[in-house]
Amino acid sequence: MASNNVEQRKTIELHPNWVGKLFGDYTQLTIDADSFYIEERNCKQTLLGTFDELATLPTTEKGLFWSSLTITLVPNKRYIFSFITNAALTNALPKIQKLCLPALQQRIYTTYQQFQQNAIKQYLRDSTIPALETQLNHLLPLAKVTQFEATTRQQLQFMLGQTPISEHADNLRETYEKRTLATYQSFYDKAEANPLTHSQRLAVIRNNDFNLVLAAAGTGKTSVMVAKALDLIVNHGVKPHEILVLAYNRAAANELQERFNKRAKAIGTETENESNTPSIATFHALGRAILKQANHTVHLSKFTDDPKKLNQWVTQWLINQLRELLTVLEKLFSLVFKPVNPFDFEAQEDYENYVRDNEYRTLNGELVKGYQELIIANWLCRNGIEYQYEAPYKSKRRIAEGVDYKPDFYLTEADIYLEHFGVDRHGKTRPDIDRQKYNQEMELKRNLHRECGTKLIETHHYDWVEGKLEQRLEQLMRENNVKLQPLTNDELLEKLNNSDLISTLAEVLYKSLQAIRTEQLNSDGISARLAQLDNQHANWCAAFLTRLHQSYQEALREENAIDFDDMILQAQAVIQQQRFKPKWRHILVDEFQDISAARLGLVKTLIKHGPNPTMTAVGDDWQSIYRFSGGKLEITTRFGEYLGTHSLTKLDKTFRYNNSIADTAGNFVMENPEQYKKQVETHTKVSNPQVYLLDTLIAGKPDPAGKVAKIIQAIREHAPEDSIAIICRYNYLLNDVRENLKHDAELQDGQLKNINYWTFHKSKGLEADHCILVGFFQGKVGFPNENKGHYIVETLLPTLDSFKHSEERRLFYVGLTRARKKSYLVADPHGMSAFIKEILTPKYDIAISSERFREKFQEIFKCPKCTNGYLKRHQGQYGAFYRCTTGNGCSVRPRVCSACGSPTIDHWFHSICNNPDCRGETPICDKCGRPMKQREGRYGKFWGCTGYGIKDDQCRHTRKWLP
Secondary structure (H helix, E strand, O other): OOOOHEEEEOOEOOOHHHHHHOOOOOEEEEOOOOEEEEEEEOEEEEEEEEEHHHHOOEEEEEEEOOOOEEEEEEEEHHHHEEEOOHHHHHHHHHHHHHHHHHHHHHHEEEHHHHHHHEEEEEEEEHHHHHHHHHHHHHEEEHHHOOOOHHHHHHHHHHHOOOOOOOOOOOHHHHHHHHHHHOOOHHHHHHOOOOOOHHHHHHHHOOOOOOEEEEEOOOOOOHHHHHHHHHHHHHHHOOOHHHHEEEEHHHHHHHHHHHHHHHHHHHOOOOOHHHHHOEEEEEEHHHHHHHHOOOOOOOOHHHHHOOOHHHHHHHHHHHHHHHHHHHHHHHHHHHHHHOOOOOOOOOOOOHHHHHHHHOOEOOOOOOOOOOOOHHHHHHHHOOOOOEEEEEOOOOOOOOOEOEEEEEOOOOOOOOOOOEEOOOOOOOOOOOOOEEEHHHHHHHHHHHHHHHHHEEEEEEEEEHHHHHHOHHHOOOOOHHHHOOOOOOOHHHHHHHHHHHHHHHHHHHHHHHHHHHHHOOOOHHHHHHHHOOOOOOOOOOHHHHHHHHHHHHHHHHHHHHHOOHHHHHHHHHHHHHOOOOOOOOOOEEEEOOOHHHHHHOOOOOHHHHHHOOOEEEEEEOOHHHHHOOOOOOOOHHHHOOOHHHHHEEEEEOOOOEEEEHHHHHHHHHHHHOOOOOOOOOEEEEEEEEOOOOOOOOEEEEEOEHHHHHHHHHHHHHHHHOOOOOOOEEOOHHHHHHHHHHHHOOOOOOOOOOOOOOOEEEOOOOOOOOOOEEEEEEEEEOOOOOOOOOOOOOHHHHHOOOOOOOOOOOOHHHHHHHOOEEEEEEEEEEOOOOOOOOOHHHHHHOOOOOOOOOOOOHHHHHHHHHHHOOOOOOOEEEOOOOEEEEEEEHHHHOOOOOOOOOOOOEEEEOOOOOOEOOOOOOEEEEEEEOOOOEEEEEEEOEEEEEEHHHHHHHOOOOOOOEEEOOO
């Protein structure tokens, strides 16, 4: 029972009745101004909790003889005090609730203020949801309390109406966006030179923990970066020094700084000193600044001043290792040349492309078709055995239709032919080769050598598979009395120095070192990457590259210097060691699609050790083209896996190009399912195609520069002042076009003004009224580049999605979207690029300005043997000839039709013109392939081989006359 004195002191004391005193655990419950206490039997007083911990008002339960009081505290504490007389509890309860009510109302108010601050007045961040969810859950028991003031009840009902917050987050954010768009409409109209689009405004407004802004070419991502920084400063009270803007390179950083200053001045924001502007820097500049503040060395290595110095260092390091490497040449060659197993190719097309795009150059400088032939050639060379590769057989003969017989090797001094047959021990061949036919041809070759009295020795694919190819060669030489005269170390070194192998290997090591640094690979990391390769010497290669990396690190230590990679890696370490404390509350990252693992590591470290900052990544996965320098696209396409839950905004409107260019470029790049789908709306609409396809021919001869000149003339006739850009995949081609245009007599004065020359990579971020894209042909220096790069380097670089030509496709997209008005594609109609083949399909609406791309014309020049090969005309010492664009991988050697100039294909008895309108036939000898000539004999006309009169290799073959 409470006494009068107790009431005056706002203290309530409750005691159990005689039953409670006899059987209960407490002797007194005391409730003062803000807390609950109990006194136990041993007279010890214990604090149960404060009013601030109450989950709801205390409640009672009345019994027949006594009542009980229940006090519930958060998170899940419940105390029941029984054996209190009904009269005492009835009298005390209103007073207890009156004491507790202000604390509960204050908690509702405090929670409401936090809810307003985190979910109403600012963009709801994912990281705040769990804490808000917990706070609101603690308020759920208060829903039934009726004693609250009206305002408190409204606040409580509003908050409880948003639970669970995770399910109402989208609505809360959408409400915030609508209110903010309306409140700051004038600002968003003036933040940039043109009013921001709706999607740009959303990208500015959204400030989740992580925000991904996906742009498309020309949709204004730079505008978003500048406007977002200004919005934070002008509208949200963020201090400029609390904002960090990270750019991909120095030019981009300078552009962002200039744009920010210009727009800040335009809207009346002071930016006269550094304290009034955000920190805008490249990753390297930021890393160096962090190291400097932490009193860490920032002396830049000589290798950063001039990349050639690093290349020279790698080359010299390799030369210093050479004498030791002479004992493991095969392992060394496996580092330069990929030891490909031909049986791994499932399709003929894949094998043809492999042969076309990979050079296997021997110690003697010959270009051979594959790794196994390389081993044979180098073994012969190292053992002093003179040979010729694919020399014509002593007698001009044909084993296969349309192909002269050329054995793989001819040992000149020993007068022995060596064939390396591509079969396993059961006579099986590559999957795309007719096994029965190949084995028949093997037997025909053996029979031919027996007929002509020449010596044939054989090696086989299975010798290499079993690791016994060199052992087999040694056995054959011994059996045929061919003396081995191994080269001395000095002779081998001279061979290596006289070949391109040193420079080729040095380039591989240089690029491998760059990849190792960018991907932050240690010894185990290098081994793990190379273990993925089908290379029996992978462990040796990994150890060799580890030694290279360790030597490079030692060179840096001796110089007491850092390189560009160290600026990022060591800055990250300095932050983790708490030698530098990040101060930025908002981090904006430009060109995020090209971010590397190292750069992402630095960003995550800034976030982890900073004041709970937001991070906004702005980029275009369709324009990710810098994998060779460490760009890791999957960080963008799998943003959630790398950084967590986030807000996504797509910039979907461009003012640069028209809908024809947008549709062609967008449909092309979206063929890759690994990339985001975007529907880009264009401000400029046209009804006719503005992407034009032209061939490279002038007067029937390949002349890309001449065709570019014709296009320039046509543009200048209608738009003399418009800007023009010539874009090529490679510098060598760009330089050729530029030099030829300078000396083109047909171009008039002034027609070459306002013309830019860009590579596809350098064109990123630039634009012109008209763009002429040059270099669409097959091959490893064509477009797309069919050569994936060196296999060791490719394994060390960031993973690439499996879609064919994925990065080259993005590069094409970049080039195509540089044009404001028209894009012109200048392509080889004979060695047709895979990209040109694709855009000729009905799904693309382009203007085909050359009949040579029509199906009938393509039929004339299609190689009958190769999947993708085309017959291309060349001019040689003895006149015109055709050759397949597949190169050494194709044995077809077409003649030139005397009637129409098209290629004619040799069959067993005739060479037939490929032109369906001509189909001229020339009789040929089915034994040696020479033309047949009509002759008169005792029994009338017959066909006689023109090789009859050749003294050293006479062919007496004749055939019955058929008119």
